[in-house]
Structures are given as structure tokens and as C-alpha cells.
Amino acid sequence: MLINELAKRAGVSTHTIRFYERYGLLQGKRDPSKTSNNYFDYDEECLARLELIIDAKSGGFTLSEIAEIIDAWYGDIYTAKQKRQILENKLVVLDQRIAELRDMKKRIRECIKEIE
Amino acid sequence: MLINELAKRAGVSTHTIRFYERYGLLQGKRDPSKTSNNYFDYDEECLARLELIIDAKSGGFTLSEIAEIIDAWYGDIYTAKQKRQILENKLVVLDQRIAELRDMKKRIRECIKEIE
DNA sequence: ATCAACAGTAGAGTATAGTCTATGGTTGAG
């Protein structure tokens, strides 16, 4: 698919996709044997990857942390053991973040109680 | 206490406190009857408020959302009913955020499983 | 053939949340 379709399916702007491409999180493929233009082609894996980025972002990860996750998951630069290590560290971060959110909920619930 | 002590107790820089003051999240008191200088004085309530800001931030709230929470909690501009409404909306947001984090955890756990 | 709608690149601009610098006044230990 072309960038416009990818953008629509993922629910982000083409600008954002370009930005992620420049950042190195995503890359379409150009196949000169198939098309004469210089349009990029994005497959389903690209979409899955973009959706991972979006989800990780709403999970509070920064783009550089997401780059780490993507390198661990899609890249060949790490061994299986290292990949697991990186991903397990992210799980720890997520658990901490969940704990913080629970604290915040508790705090707000106390505020509500005091109003009554 | 003076700003330096407040900063140390809360674990942020004095610059950050100044920034929050400019933003309207926090304000020390100046009492010309007590001191001739123009130093601000911060009490325990200020510290509690600053800690609330820090916690809310790590809970993923933006400063403008935090301003809303603080106005609901410390301000006189809302009725008890409105205050409760605002705080309960924040609880909903927190629950959504926790759900997103759980999804992200699930996703990462699946990645780890696939490595094995 | 042409014209809107889309593709590409490069680079400027924006919002959020700080962080730092410059300048000048205040305080307290020695």
C-alpha cells in the first residue's frame, strides 16, 4: 500500500509516518523492478510495526525507547538472550508505571472522599 | 521554608518550581509584616501540592490537566459537585491508561514467547 | 491534454516541559 493508505489504516498523518521514517522507526520499500516511480510501498508488517509504535507511545514510552524495542524485535543486532533481556526490562518499566497510576488513583479517590 | 528547601524536599530543581509558579500551579507567600526581603515562603501545603504535581506528571497527566485537578481541589471556583465530576473524570482516564499499559505488557510478553 | 489528488524531499515552525544564564539584591558565617 502507499503512505496515504497506511496513514489512514493506522490513524496517524502521513507527516507523522515520515517523521518516524526519518527517526528510523519505520521504512517503506522501493522496488524499481516493479514501479518506475519512486513511491514507497508499505506492507502489513509495516502497519503492525506502526501500530506497535502507537501503542508503545500511549504506554508512555519515548520514541528512543520504542526504537530499542523495535531493534530488539525486528533487528538482527541482538542475540535471543539480549532481545529477551531488553523486552523484560520494558515489562518492569510497565509494571512500575502501572503502580504509579494506581497510586494516583488512590490519591484522587481520597480527594473525592474528602469532598463528601 | 525557602525555595531551596522545598526543591530539595520534593526532589526537583528550583528552576522547575519557578516554572510551575509561572504556569500557575504553585505559589509561595510573601509576608511583608514578617520579613523585609522579598523572599517567598513555602509551607507544608505547598510541598503537598508540589508532590501532587510530580505524581500526576508521572501518571501521564500534562501540566494543563494537572492545573485542572489543582483548581478542582484547592480552588474555590467549582462547586462540590463539579469538583467531584472533574476528579472522577481523571479516574476514568487513569483506568484507560492502565488498560493500555496492560495491552502493551501482553504484546511484549508475546514477543518474548516468540523468541523462545 | 490537463488538473486534482497524491507521492517525494528538505527544512521551517509549534507545543510542551523544562533548563540555564544574566543581573542584581539579601543573608549569615568568619
Add this chain to the structure above:
DNA sequence: CTCAACCATAGACTATACTCTACTGTTGAT
């Protein structure tokens, strides 16, 4: 008395993550 350490204000600078603009090339329907 003085000097380091602190206080205040204003404004410049930075990082992150977009978002938009300018410009040019391509495609497809009429």
C-alpha cells in the same frame, strides 16, 4: 566587612515529538 551561598525576575535556550510549508514529480479520471 566581606564573600560565598542564597533569593528574585526576565528572558534565552534545549529536547521531544510532531506539524506544516514549499517545491517538485506522478497518476488517473475527464
